[in-house]
Amino acid sequence: MQPMDSDHDPLFRYTFSVYSHDQVYYDDAYAGxxxxxxxDEATDDSNxxxxxxxxTSEKSYLILKEDDLLRxxxxxxxxxxxxxxxxxxxxCMILLRYNWSVSNVHEAWFEDEAKVRALVGLLEVDPAxxxxxxxxxxxxxxxxxxSISKRDTATCGCDHIFCKTCWKAYVCTSIDDxxxxxxxxCPEPSCAAAVGPDMxxxxxxxxxxxxxxRFLLSSYIxxxxxxxxxxxxxxxxxxxxxxxxxxxxxxxxxxxxxxxxWKCMEDAHRPLGCETVAKWVLKNTTEAENTNWILAYTKPxxxxxxxxxxxxxxxxxxxxxxCGYEFCWLCLGPYLGHDGRACNRYTNSQKGGELPExxxxxxxxxxxxxxxxxxxxxxAANEKSRKxxxxxMNKIENTDLKTLSTNYCxxxxxxxxxxxxxxxxxxxxxxxxxxxxxxxxxxxxxxAKKSFFEYVQGEAESGLERLHLCAEKExxxxxxxxxxxxxxxxxNNFRVKLAGLTSVTRSYFENLVRAxxxxxxxxxxxxxxxxxxxxxxxxxxxxxxSSSLGGGDGAKRVRMLMRLGMDDGVGGESSGGDYxxxxxxxxx
Amino acid sequence: MVDFSRVQKExxxxxxxxxxxxxSVNPKSDNLTNLIGTIPGPTGTPYEGGTFKIDxxxxxxxxxxxxxxxxxxxxxxxxxxxxxxxxCLDILKxxxxxxxxxxxxxxxxxxxxxxxxxxxxxxAVVAQQYLKDYQTFASTARYWTESFAKTSSLGVEEKVQKLxxxxxxxALVRSTLEVVGGDENMALEKLCSG
Ligand SMILES: [Zn+2]
Ligand SMILES: [Zn+2]
Ligand SMILES: [Zn+2]
Ligand SMILES: [Zn+2]
Ligand SMILES: [Zn+2]
Ligand SMILES: [Zn+2]
Ligand SMILES: [Zn+2]
Numbered sequence: 001m002q003p004m005d006s007d008h009d010p011l012f013r014y015t016f017s018v019y020s021h022d023q024v025y026y027d028d029a030y031a032g033x034x035x036x037x038x039x040d041e042a043t044d045d046s047n048x049x050x051x052x053x054x055x056t057s058e059k060s061y062l063i064l065k066e067d068d069l070l071r072x073x074x075x076x077x078x079x080x081x082x083x084x085x086x087x088x089x090x091x092c093m094i095l096l097r098y099n100w101s102v103s104n105v106h107e108a109w110f111e112d113e114a115k116v117r118a119l120v121g122l123l124e125v126d127p128a129x130x131x132x133x134x135x136x137x138x139x140x141x142x143x144x145x146x147s148i149s150k151r152d153t154a155t156c157g158c159d160h161i162f163c164k165t166c167w168k169a170y171v172c173t174s175i176d177d178x179x180x181x182x183x184x185x186c187p188e189p190s191c192a193a194a195v196g197p198d199m200x201x202x203x204x205x206x207x208x209x210x211x212x213x214r215f216l217l218s219s220y221i222x223x224x225x226x227x228x229x230x231x232x233x234x235x236x237x238x239x240x241x242x243x244x245x246x247x248x249x250x251x252x253x254x255x256x257x258x259x260x261x262w263k264c265m266e267d268a269h270r271p272l273g274c275e276t277v278a279k280w281v282l283k284n285t286t287e288a289e290n291t292n293w294i295l296a297y298t299k300p301x302x303x304x305x306x307x308x309x310x311x312x313x314x315x316x317x318x319x320x321x322x323c324g325y326e327f328c329w330l331c332l333g334p335y336l337g338h339d340g341r342a343c344n345r346y347t348n349s350q351k352g353g354e355l356p357e358x359x360x361x362x363x364x365x366x367x368x369x370x371x372x373x374x375x376x377x378x379x380a381a382n383e384k385s386r387k388x389x390x391x392x393m394n395k396i397e398n399t400d401l402k403t404l405s406t407n408y409c410x411x412x413x414x415x416x417x418x419x420x421x422x423x424x425x426x427x428x429x430x431x432x433x434x435x436x437x438x439x440x441x442x443x444x445x446x447x448a449k450k451s452f453f454e455y456v457q458g459e460a461e462s463g464l465e466r467l468h469l470c471a472e473k474e475x476x477x478x479x480x481x482x483x484x485x486x487x488x489x490x491x492n493n494f495r496v497k498l499a500g501l502t503s504v505t506r507s508y509f510e511n512l513v514r515a516x517x518x519x520x521x522x523x524x525x526x527x528x529x530x531x532x533x534x535x536x537x538x539x540x541x542x543x544x545x546s547s548s549l550g551g552g553d554g555a556k557r558v559r560m561l562m563r564l565g566m567d568d569g570v571g572g573e574s575s576g577g578d579y580x581x582x583x584x585x586x587x588x
Numbered sequence: 589m590v591d592f593s594r595v596q597k598e599x600x601x602x603x604x605x606x607x608x609x610x611x612s613v614n615p616k617s618d619n620l621t622n623l624i625g626t627i628p629g630p631t632g633t634p635y636e637g638g639t640f641k642i643d644x645x646x647x648x649x650x651x652x653x654x655x656x657x658x659x660x661x662x663x664x665x666x667x668x669x670x671x672x673x674x675x676c677l678d679i680l681k682x683x684x685x686x687x688x689x690x691x692x693x694x695x696x697x698x699x700x701x702x703x704x705x706x707x708x709x710x711x712a713v714v715a716q717q718y719l720k721d722y723q724t725f726a727s728t729a730r731y732w733t734e735s736f737a738k739t740s741s742l743g744v745e746e747k748v749q750k751l752x753x754x755x756x757x758x759a760l761v762r763s764t765l766e767v768v769g770g771d772e773n774m775a776l777e778k779l780c781s782g
Contacts, residue, residue: 189685
């Protein structure tokens with residue numbers, strides 16, 4: 001993502017202001033309204049929501065590319081061979097044996113060189129000895145048992161002679177087998193002479209050499225407690241974490257777009273702690289047999305009973321014609337009945353009457369499963385939705401933006417608001433997912449906390465559904481450009497609407513995250529989040545509703561924020577917040 | 589691809605001193621990737637007097653990958669599965685080296701018969717018995733050797749008759765029995781595989 005460009009064309013300055021609230025929002029639209037608290041808090045970090053989620057902190061980690069890693073590794077190798085006066089490859093093998101600790105190598109070597117050599121299997125011999133260039137003497141290869149002339153053989157410095165063909169197969173098989181090839185020894189079982197990088201370089205073909213080098217680099221990284229590979233699929237980056245940094249937030253966002261927790265290597269799980277996440281993941285594994293059916297991706301339409309497959313991201317489903325029934329994927333209730341509310345609440349529907357004991361126990365067990373299922377299903381659905389959103393976003397970034405740019409005569413840089421919306425969706429799905437694990441672990445007796453939690457979560461969730469729906473369905477109509485309404489004017493209105501929804505949703509989620517991080521104690525009114533937008537929206541709110549503030553009533557404040565977002569149309573120019581524009585919602 | 593030239597050499601080499609070692613390796617059929625190894629039970633052990641057959645499969649990467657070996661003869665031993673004949677031996681796994689041969693592997697298995705390692709068991713039941721009640725272990729092992737590892741006491745004519753009754757031509761039965769040294773099971777296997 002690019003940092004937000006504040007020097008852009010003045011025409012777009014205003015329309016963008018909705019999204020780019022850091023600077024432009026206040027300078028242009030609300031400068032007079034604001035009480036000034038946050039005006040100059042604007043940060044110049046890149047305007048990516050992932051950073052925004054961490055807005056209280058600077059980056060505490062560094063993404064390292066393979067080149068960076070190789071350079072560091074080479075520096076350490078150089079430190080060893082220049083001091084020990086041995087070959088680079090020998091230095092490499094000794095470091096491998098001593099967990100890549102340069103100081104340990106120096107210490108051990110100067111204490112007892114012979115011992116180090118024996119441990120590593122290092123015979124410091126001339127390369128000419130390992131690969132004889134001449135010699136007609138006929139010898140027997142110890143592997144294929146053929147007689148060959150000496151110049152077609154190799155040894156790793158010991159007396160055991162094998163032909164080059166067998167050596168190649170020996171080295172390649174070992175590299176294929178895995179990282180064990182790094183400590184490969186002479187094929188003769190009783191011999192400890194090491195087969196090092198120098199041998200591999202001569203004997204192995206390029207692709208095996210590459211694999212070998214990769215193992216060597218991995219061992220370097222695994223020995224370093226501050227560096228870990230990004231667990232993202234197919235990702236080659238590593239992440240160095242500054243562990244002197246404030247504890248508590250280990251979320252890392254890699255350049256490959258994968259986000260994960262550096263501490264426990266699970267998917268990024270702010271605002272939950274690693275312990276809760278581990279507990280939840282374990283719970284899911286143990287419950288897996290019971291809940292597998294949940295992952296079935298089809299459900300019958302509640303009205304016509306035809307099976308419907310969910311392959312879009314949002315939860316608003318519309319059955320195929322002629323039925324056209326609109327329902328919520330999660331609760332299967334009518335979508336209109338939701339009226340913008342989310343169905344995140346877990347209700348303990350049945351009250352246990354006077355049942356026989358066995359019956360009561362069965363009821364209890366059933367309820368426990370139902371309760372778990374409620375949270376699990378929502379957790380899993382949001383994860384699936386997040387993955388879908390990620391792939392939708394990639395498609396939009398790679399193909400649809402070009403189409404839109406042509407259709408509506410706008411440079412792609414001016415379409416950034418679409419990607420911002422999708423980034424927000426991806427991040428919100430992630431947070432929302434984890435809040436369901438959080439909800440599961442709220443103690444039963446904490447009624448007040450639970451209802452506050454469900455309130456904040458519900459607001460955030462319904463905000464997100466509106467945003468997701470808009471970014472998915474409405475955007476699609478502009479991409480296909482089939483309907484007559486898809487005019488340039490309407491597209492600009494769409495821009496305002498989507499950017500507004502993005503901004504509002506961001507506020508909701510910041511509140512949600514803050515509420516959970518505070519353990520659902522009442523949210524501090526002057527939250528410790530000077531860069532966050534919600535503080536600013538709050539600041540603005542004081543102008544209109546100052547009397548109702550100050551009590552620190554989180555729920556009330558959130559409700560007010562919501563009203564702000566909806567009634568004001570956030571940009572101050574929306575025609576009336578018709579965010580539930582869902583006339584063409586087909587899932588097929 | 590299996591290095592068949594090396595396998596040929598191995599077979600010749602191994603069968604040359606069969607009288608000294610008692611260890612032999614023979615192709616199961618024309619295909620050199622399936623072999624049968626034979627080892628005599630070591631003297632002074634419950635396996636003494638038995639002849640143990642080992643199924644050998646050579647993987648494509650042989651000799652750079654270890655041969656797959658398991659007991660075809662049932663045996664009662666802590667490191668050998670009494671059910672499947674699977675063998676727990678390091679040189680058949682990660683300690684294999686292409687400088688080893690089928691014969692050295694069979695010699696290692698023979699050594700394993702002499703010196704079980706109950707702390708690294710393949711068959712937990714046998715290993716328990718070995719550690720807790722060696723006497724019972726030894727007599728069970730001896731009984732299994734008697735029952736499964738000794739060439740059947742049938743005379744040659746009885747074996748011929750038995751196989752002919754199964755539908756094989758008498759001349760072929762006689763020549764096959766000769767090739768496998770009178771072992772009726774191996775003869776049957778060879779007859780069946782054509
Ligand atoms: Zn060779
Ligand atoms: Zn050697
Ligand atoms: Zn990555
Ligand atoms: Zn974690
Ligand atoms: Zn329907
Ligand atoms: Zn959808
Ligand atoms: Zn619902």
